[in-house]
Amino acid sequence: KPRVFSGVQPTGNLHLGNYLGAVSRWVPIQDQMESIFCVVDLHAITAGFPDAGKLASATREVTAAYIAAGIDPKKSIIFNQSQVREHAELAWIFNCVARIGWMNRMTQFKDKAGKNKENASLGLLAYPSLMAADILAYKATHVPVGDDQKQHLELTRDIAQKFNNDFAARIKELDVGVPNPTPSPELPEDLFFPVTEPMIAGPATRIMSLRDGTKKMSKSDPSDLSRINLTDDAEAISRKIKKAKTDPEALPSEVDGLKDRPEADNLVGIYAALSGQSKQDVLGEFGGQQFSAFKPALSDLAVEKLSPMTDEMRRLMADASEIDAILKTGAEKASAIAEPVLKDVRKIIGFLDVR
Numbered sequence: 520k521p522r523v524f525s526g527v528q529p530t531g532n533l534h535l536g537n538y539l540g541a542v543s544r545w546v547p548i549q550d551q552m553e554s555i556f557c558v559v560d561l562h563a564i565t566a567g568f569p570d571a572g573k574l575a576s577a578t579r580e581v582t583a584a585y586i587a588a589g590i591d592p593k594k595s596i597i598f599n600q601s602q603v604r605e606h607a608e609l610a611w612i613f614n615c616v617a618r619i620g621w622m623n624r625m626t627q628f629k630d631k632a633g634k635n636k637e638n639a640s641l642g643l644l645a646y647p648s649l650m651a652a653d654i655l656a657y658k659a660t661h662v663p664v665g666d667d668q669k670q671h672l673e674l675t676r677d678i679a680q681k682f683n684n685d686f687a688a689r690i691k692e693l694d695v696g697v698p699n700p701t702p703s704p705e706l707p708e709d710l711f712f713p714v715t716e717p718m719i720a721g722p723a724t725r726i727m728s729l730r731d732g733t734k735k736m737s738k739s740d741p742s743d744l745s746r747i748n749l750t751d752d753a754e755a756i757s758r759k760i761k762k763a764k765t766d767p768e769a770l771p772s773e774v775d776g777l778k779d780r781p782e783a784d785n786l787v788g789i790y791a792a793l794s795g796q797s798k799q800d801v802l803g804e805f806g807g808q809q810f811s812a813f814k815p816a817l818s819d820l821a822v823e824k825l826s827p828m829t830d831e832m833r834r835l836m837a838d839a840s841e842i843d844a845i846l847k848t849g850a851e852k853a854s855a856i857a858e859p860v861l862k863d864v865r866k867i868i869g870f871l872d873v874r
């Protein structure tokens with residue numbers, strides 16, 4: 520049975536990349552598949568412990584963004600990761616499934632650890648095995664994310680496959696697997712963990728910095744002009760788009776003409792994602808026009824789409840009790856799924872259960 524899992528870290532500013540690459544795409548999915556959306560606060564401590572009050576308020580802010588974007592707590596499970604112990608437990612087991620070599624290849628680790636890798640936290644290195652645990656504690660089959668998470672999802676598949684292979688006999692003996700839906704010579708007939716499908720699609724899988732079309736829009740960029748935050752007001756959005764880096768040419772009429780024009784490509788992609796069109800549709804309308812005409816149109820569209828969400832986020836943030844109640848219900852529903860999975864995992868491994 521298909522099941523979706525995805526998450527956002529409660530670190531710093533939620534931005535347009537997180538919204539267009541991930542959260543906005545979850546909204547239609549929740550009507551089609553069972554969906555679980557997590558605020559991954561355990562991941563948020565891998566690059567240093569934020570101030571305690573900040574961690575809690577950032578967790579509520581991401582939750583508010585989910586709801587304001589249209590994730591409906593009646594349809595989807597919304598919760599914060601640290602409330603469901605199974606994530607940490609399964610992550611530990613996966614630390615013993617995954618190989619150090621796999622972790623060392625992760626480009627995000629290399630980027631985030633910077634020059635002094637010896638001084639990065641062990642948690643930052645093990646980050647992808649916690650991410651695999653998030654997904655597989657629910658046996659999720661589909662994971663909608665931005666392009667930057669692709670490598671982590673490949674690793675999640677590797678971990679699931681290695682677990683399924685290493686424990687194939689136990690899985691069969693205990694009869695806790697399901698027949699492999701797509702039989703393949705590398706995989707055993709019965710799978711305990713599904714081999715998860717990444718869902719990375721649309722015109723906004725990789726939104727770039729507004730100041731540098733070769734750099735990803737990111738929470739950690741020191742320049743606030745590089746990103747549109749979901750908490751920005753209309754004035755800030757317009758100012759940032761006005762100042763966004765561009766080249767001097769007019770917009771092309773065909774998508775091919777965006778090649779080697781990263782800034783133009785990015786702004787057209789943002790317009791496309793915000794308006795629910797393809798880049799080609801956008802160029803059909805704006806091809807041949809200068810940025811002086813395109814930017815105000817983009818700015819109006821961004822304000823029109825984001826302002827109601829920002830207002831709703833503010834309303835939700837004003838009263839923590841509503842958010843906390845949603846997270847509490849979500850954590851209970853999430854636990855009800857993850858607990859039996861971990862029970863089986865413990866049996867498969869053979870931990871002595873005396874309680």
Ligand code: TYM
Nearest residue numbers: 525526527528536537540541650653664665724725726736
């Ligand atoms: P995080 O918090 O960095 O980002 C959240 C989501 O936003 C996407 N994203 C972008 N998409 C397009 N353009 C951008 N510039 C951009 N920046 C970020 C990310 O791809 C992501 O989908 N490891 C994850 C969180 C996580 C997770 C999981 C996701 C933990 N466990 C399990 C899925 C399933 C992360 O750090 O995302």
